[in-house]
Amino acid sequence: MTRIRAAITGIQGWVPPYILNNKELESMVDTSDEWITTRTGIKERHIQKGKGLGTSDMAAEAVKGLLEKTNTRPEEIGMVICATVTPDMIFPATANIISDKTGIRNAFSFDMNAACSGLLYALVTASKFIETGSVKKAIVIGADKMSSITDYTSRDTCVLFGDAAGAILLEPTTEEVGIMDSIMQSDGSGRFYLHMKAGGSLKPPSHETIDAKEHFVYQEGQPVFKFAVTKMADVAAEIMARNNLKSEDISYLVPHQANLRIIDATARRMGVGTEQVMINIERYGNTTGGTIPLCLWEWENKLKKGDNVILAAFGGGFTWGSIWLKWAY
Numbered sequence: 382m383t384r385i386r387a388a389i390t391g392i393q394g395w396v397p398p399y400i401l402n403n404k405e406l407e408s409m410v411d412t413s414d415e416w417i418t419t420r421t422g423i424k425e426r427h428i429q430k431g432k433g434l435g436t437s438d439m440a441a442e443a444v445k446g447l448l449e450k451t452n453t454r455p456e457e458i459g460m461v462i463c464a465t466v467t468p469d470m471i472f473p474a475t476a477n478i479i480s481d482k483t484g485i486r487n488a489f490s491f492d493m494n495a496a497c498s499g500l501l502y503a504l505v506t507a508s509k510f511i512e513t514g515s516v517k518k519a520i521v522i523g524a525d526k527m528s529s530i531t532d533y534t535s536r537d538t539c540v541l542f543g544d545a546a547g548a549i550l551l552e553p554t555t556e557e558v559g560i561m562d563s564i565m566q567s568d569g570s571g572r573f574y575l576h577m578k579a580g581g582s583l584k585p586p587s588h589e590t591i592d593a594k595e596h597f598v599y600q601e602g603q604p605v606f607k608f609a610v611t612k613m614a615d616v617a618a619e620i621m622a623r624n625n626l627k628s629e630d631i632s633y634l635v636p637h638q639a640n641l642r643i644i645d646a647t648a649r650r651m652g653v654g655t656e657q658v659m660i661n662i663e664r665y666g667n668t669t670g671g672t673i674p675l676c677l678w679e680w681e682n683k684l685k686k687g688d689n690v691i692l693a694a695f696g697g698g699f700t701w702g703s704i705w706l707k708w709a710y
C-alpha cells in the first residue's frame with residue numbers, strides 16, 4: 382500500500398507594521414541595545430497596536446494570504462489548528478474566530494497550547510489526520526500577540542517578545558516528501574519557571590491579581606535557558622540519529638527563536654553551519670507560536686523540493702520537540 386504523508390504545500394507570515402526597536406526600549410526600562418543584542422540577538426520586534434485587534438486578526442491576514450497564494454478556496458479546508466498562548470478569549474478557540482474571519486466553514490477548528498512548541502505540536506497533530514485520509518487540507522497556524530501579556534515595565538521580559546502570525550497549508554502526498562518523523566516531549570514540572578500566574582481557573586482574575594501584575598509572562602530566565610539549550614539540542618540530535626541523517630544531509634535547521642545563544646548551541650550540537658540555520662530573531666524577537674512559520678515564510682524561495690529540514694522548539698510547560706521534513710515544492 383502506498384504510504385500517505387502530510388506535506389507543507391504553502392506558507393504565509395504576517396507581522397503588524399509597528400516596530401519597537403532596542404533604542405525605544407532604552408527609553409522605557411533600564412536596558413541597553415548592547416545588553417539585549419549580546420544576551421539575546423534581538424534588535425527589534427513588531428507590535429500589534431490599535432484597539433479591538435487580537436491574535437485572530439494577525440492570523441486571519443496570514444490565512445487569507447495563504448489561501449490566495451495557494452489558490453485554495455476556504456471551503457476546501459477541513460481542519461484549522463491555531464497554536465497560541467494569547468488566544469483572543471479563553472473560549473471560544475481562536476481557531477474558530479480565524480475560520481469565521483476567513484470564510485472557512487467546513488473545518489473543525491481548535492487551539493493548541495504548548496507555548497513555544499505549539500506550532501510543532503499542531504503540525505504533528507494535523508499531519509496524523511492527513512495521513513489517515515480523514516482530512517484533505519489542513520491549516521496550521523502559529524500566532525501570538527505577546528505584547529498583550531508583556532509587562533513593559535519589566536526589563537527581564539519586555540525586551541524578548543514580539544507579535545506575529547504564520548499559517549501553513551498541509552496536504553497529503555504519496556511522494557517521498559513531507560513530514561517524515563517527529564519527537565514531541567513535555568515535562569510539566571517545568572511550569573514553575575515560565576507561566577502566567579493568574580487568569581485561569583486556579584487563580585481567576587481579580588483586583589489583587591491585576592495589582593500584583595499576575596497577568597503577564599513570568600519567566601526565570603536562567604533555568605529556562607539551561608533546559609532549552611539541553612533539550613532543544615538533544616531532541617534535534619536524536620531525530621537526526623534515529624533517521625541516520627548526517628549534518629551534510631541537512632539543508633536547514635529551523636529553530637524556535639527565543640535566544641540566539643540557544644540557537645547556536647543547537648546548531649553546534651547538530652554540526653550544521655550558520656548558513657544552514659534560519660535565523661531572523663534580530664527583526665522579530667520571540668513571537669512564541671509565530672517563530673517557525675515566519676522563518677519558513679522568509680526562506681520559502683530558497684527551499685527546494687527534497688531538502689531535509691529539521692524544525693526544533695522548546696517552550697513553557699516545559700514542552701519541546703523536533704520534526705524532520707522533506708520540503709515538498
Ligand code: UT7
Pocket residue numbers: 411412413416417420421497536537538540601602603605606609638639640643667695696697
Ligand atoms: O521561548 C520560550 C523559552 N524561553 C527561553 O528559551 C528563554 C531562555 N532564557 C534566556 O534567553 C535568558 O535567560 C534571558 C535572555 C531571558 C536572560 O539572559 P541571562 O543571560 O540569563 O541574564 P540573567 O537573567 O541571568 O540576568 C543577568 C543580569 C541581571 O543583573 P545582575 O543580577 O547580574 O546584576 C539582570 O538583572 O542582567 C540583568 N538584566 C538586564 N540588564 C539589562 C536582565 N534583563 C536585562 C535587560 N537589560 N533587559
